[in-house]
Amino acid sequence: MVVSLLKLTYNELVEQLNDDDRIVVWTCNDCVRYCGLGGRDPLDALADRLEADGYNVIHRELCGISCNRGLVRNRQTHPATKPIYQDATVIIPLVCREGLETLAFVFKKQRIIDTVETLGLGVYSEETGMRLNVPLEETGLEPSIDGYDLAELAEQRGLHTGPFVAGQKAKAK
Amino acid sequence: MGAQTEAVPYEEIVAQLEPGEKVALVTCNTCVRVCETGGEAFMEEMARRLRADGFEVTDEVVTITACNRDYVFDAPMSGRQTATIVLACDVGWMAVVQRFRDRKCVKACKTTGLMSSVPKSRPKAGAAAS
Numbered sequence: 001m002v003v004s005l006l007k008l009t010y011n012e013l014v015e016q017l018n019d020d021d022r023i024v025v026w027t028c029n030d031c032v033r034y035c036g037l038g039g040r041d042p043l044d045a046l047a048d049r050l051e052a053d054g055y056n057v058i059h060r061e062l063c064g065i066s067c068n069r070g071l072v073r074n075r076q077t078h079p080a081t082k083p084i085y086q087d088a089t090v091i092i093p094l095v096c097r098e099g100l101e102t103l104a105f106v107f108k109k110q111r112i113i114d115t116v117e118t119l120g121l122g123v124y125s126e127e128t129g130m131r132l133n134v135p136l137e138e139t140g141l142e143p144s145i146d147g148y149d150l151a152e153l154a155e156q157r158g159l160h161t162g163p164f165v166a167g168q169k170a171k172a173k
Numbered sequence: 174m175g176a177q178t179e180a181v182p183y184e185e186i187v188a189q190l191e192p193g194e195k196v197a198l199v200t201c202n203t204c205v206r207v208c209e210t211g212g213e214a215f216m217e218e219m220a221r222r223l224r225a226d227g228f229e230v231t232d233e234v235v236t237i238t239a240c241n242r243d244y245v246f247d248a249p250m251s252g253r254q255t256a257t258i259v260l261a262c263d264v265g266w267m268a269v270v271q272r273f274r275d276r277k278c279v280k281a282c283k284t285t286g287l288m289s290s291v292p293k294s295r296p297k298a299g300a301a302a303s
Binding site for chain 2: 031133143
């Protein structure tokens with residue numbers, strides 16, 4: 001699975017929003033769910049918090065895998081969601097880097113907030129949670145059979161473990 | 174999803190085996206299936222070739238995602254193998270290594286990157302083979 005951490009805190013995220021933005025909160029439901037920063041619960045927690053803080057969340061999108069361009073484009077063109085995406089001004093993605101770039105490719109008229117840093121590939125288990133095992137070259141880390149702890153990596157690199165809004169840890173089923 | 178892979182040539186895989194060795198096959202059924210470097214059909218073909226070449230294939234296992242270690246650890250296997258050939262990306266291979274630390278684990282796939290959207294980002298080389 002792809003291992004990602006958040007670049008922003010909630011407060012840093014909302015600094016990039018305008019009062020009149022029409023917001024879509026978008027989450028992938030695969031790798032980022034195992035990383036604890038995406039999936040249904042973090043999606044709802046973030047959208048609820050934004051609404052409570054006065055922002056206009058017009059849609060919450062749960063997409064099975066956001067690195068599949070066909071699935072993403074389907075949201076853009078399907079009659080049920082097309083008007084939403086024509087109206088939206090900004091998308092907040094809870095996805096990995098690949099998902100973010102796919103969103104940016106498909107939704108050219110909306111701002112896509114750059115929320116995540118992808119660090120490489122990892123192994124998940126209920127016992128250990130997600131760990132980073134095969135880091136990307138730019139991390140400077142070596143591959144590791146037993147992997148790196150995400151909380152330690154976040155602290156070392158000025159990143160953040162998910163989710164944006166505390167108390168709604170994602171659970172892999 | 175996410176790992177982009179290339180198939181390791183069959184000859185390079187069997188070069189890491191002893192003649193007549195007992196071999197288990199484990200394949201992921203997600204990214205490598207999309208990349209056409211793994212999945213059930215590829216595993217069955219490899220098992221056929223291994224048997225034809227005199228190896229004993231003890232197990233053929235399909236996991237949904239090999240990077241979820243729980244699937245790998247829970248997969249029923251005979252435990253008779255001395256080598257496991259892994260049709261998965263590097264992290265899938267690592268999950269199998271975590272289960273069979275005292276036995277040979279041979280990569281049948283080479284991880285070349287993350288899928289399509291991040292072409293410049295490559296995993297670190299040197300996730301040691303077998």
